Amino acid sequence: MLAFRLLLILTAAAIAICAAGYLLGGDRRYLRWAVKILQLAGAAGLVFFAVLMLERLA
Numbered sequence: 001m002l003a004f005r006l007l008l009i010l011t012a013a014a015i016a017i018c019a020a021g022y023l024l025g026g027d028r029r030y031l032r033w034a035v036k037i038l039q040l041a042g043a044a045g046l047v048f049f050a051v052l053m054l055e056r057l058a
Helices: 002-025 028-057
Strands: none
Touching: 002 028
16 A cells, blocks of 8 residues: 555656646646656556455455
8 A cells, every 4th residue: 555655646746847848838748747747647546446345345
């Protein structure tokens, strides 16, 4: 769980840095990166929780 929490903090920091880059520089590339990171983190979270649920069923 510690690794998952660390990954969550790093992901949130990456999204915040990308959003700040967009707000400060106006380059939409950073906004696309932030959205892509958010999508990948959401997918990884769904897989993580699906594995936890499967472990409970087994």
